[in-house]
Amino acid sequence: MCAVISGAEMSEIFGVPMTQQPIEDEGTCTYAAGMGIPSVVLRMESGDLSVPRMLFGESGRDATVAGQPAVVGNLFGIIAYVQRGGEMFVVQSVLTDDTEEVRQQVIRVAETAYPRLP
Numbered sequence: 001m002c003a004v005i006s007g008a009e010m011s012e013i014f015g016v017p018m019t020q021q022p023i024e025d026e027g028t029c030t031y032a033a034g035m036g037i038p039s040v041v042l043r044m045e046s047g048d049l050s051v052p053r054m055l056f057g058e059s060g061r062d063a064t065v066a067g068q069p070a071v072v073g074n075l076f077g078i079i080a081y082v083q084r085g086g087e088m089f090v091v092q093s094v095l096t097d098d099t100e101e102v103r104q105q106v107i108r109v110a111e112t113a114y115p116r117l118p
Helices: 007-014 050-059 100-116
Strands: 018-020 028-033 039-046 061-065 068-074 077-084 087-094
Touching: 007 018, 007 028, 007 100, 039 100, 050 068, 050 077, 061 077, 061 100, 068 100, 077 100, 087 100
Parallel strands: none
Antiparallel strands: 018 028, 028 039, 039 087, 061 068, 068 077, 077 087
């Protein structure tokens, strides 16, 4: 999962140095800033966008990411779910404020990484 976006690209998007954290699970990749915030997790989940839409409630907004349907919302940080067949590519900015800037950063990560998924 870490091959889909580099630390340099993450650093450019978030405006702080971001480094890849040790891989604990081949299906997950985590990048973190020096103090651990922001911390961004990339992963795949099975299912469709109906579940995150329900979980996000009023904070959820439909989006298009890399030409694919997506939903972005707040649940202990900003999360983008991008549909990919019967699964979803997930970009989660952990424990961040719900601001338009953070939403756009998460979307930029998804836009950059999604086309590179294997």
